[in-house]
Every structure is written in C-alpha cells, then in structure tokens.
Amino acid sequence: MAPSDDTIFGRILRGEIPCDQVYADDLCLAFRDVAPQAPVHVLVIPREPIARLDEATEEQAALLGHLLLVAARVARQEGLEGFRTVINSGAEAGQTVFHLHVHVIGGRPLAWPPG
Numbered sequence: 322m323a324p325s326d327d328t329i330f331g332r333i334l335r336g337e338i339p340c341d342q343v344y345a346d347d348l349c350l351a352f353r354d355v356a357p358q359a360p361v362h363v364l365v366i367p368r369e370p371i372a373r374l375d376e377a378t379e380e381q382a383a384l385l386g387h388l389l390l391v392a393a394r395v396a397r398q399e400g401l402e403g404f405r406t407v408i409n410s411g412a413e414a415g416q417t418v419f420h421l422h423v424h425v426i427g428g429r430p431l432a433w434p435p436g
C-alpha cells in the first residue's frame with residue numbers, strides 16, 4: 322500500500338486503528354461501519370488505495386469484481402435474505418472517506434429511491 326493513503330481506512334489497513342473485521346483476504350478487508358445505517362452495515366475495501374470509483378482503471382477490473390463478490394459473501398455470512406451495495410463516489414454523492422469502499426447494508430426493509 323502506498324504511504325500516501327492517509328485516510329482512516331488506510332490507517333485501519335496498516336493496523337494503526339482497530340476495526341470490527343468480518344472478512345479479510347489478500348486483496349481486501351471487510352469490517353463493520355462505525356455508524357451503522359441498518360442492523361448489518363459492513364464496508365468492503367481494497368488493500369490497494371483507490372481514492373474513488375471513477376479513479377479505478379481497466380487494470381483494476383478484476384479487483385473491483387472481487388470486491389462485489391466479497392460483498393455478496395459477507396451478506397451470506399451475515400444471514401441476509403436481501404441486501405444493498407452502495408459505492409458513493411465524490412463528495413456530492415456523499416463520499417466522506419476517499420479510499421474506495423463498498424457499503425453492504427441489510428437486515429431491515431430498504432426503501433427505493435435512496436435519499
């Protein structure tokens with residue numbers, strides 16, 4: 322991981338601050354959101370520091386696919402019948418941590434469209 326990843330998720334990946342981990346492999350880490358918006362709210366993050374989805378490259382296509390497969394795996398592991406995945410990209414979309422992350426949200430009825 323590049324030392325320039327000074328986001329809170331970079332610090333979690335480096336073990337500088339703790340997280341409530343639910344899954345980990347060579348490519349990514351999944352942990353519970355500190356401010357859950359539903360009974361299950363997990364974040365899946367790549368170990369590689371991609372700031373936001375629109376900065377991902379073709380070379381990272383397999384990694385992006387892996388993050389979605391892990392999101393589904395985590396949802397199964399959490400016993401969810403249905404779930405929502407969200408990637409906020411950019412401040413206007415509500416992104417607050419600029420290390421790419423997939424929200425996995427479930428455990429209650431989810432309205433559509435989201436706010």
Ligand code: AMP
Pocket residue numbers: 329340353354355356357364408409415416417418419
């Ligand atoms: P976003 O607004 O899409 O960038 O999502 C960032 C998410 O990270 C929010 O849902 C926060 O609650 C969550 N978050 C921030 N700091 C931490 C942390 N230390 N551990 C777990 N989740 C965090």
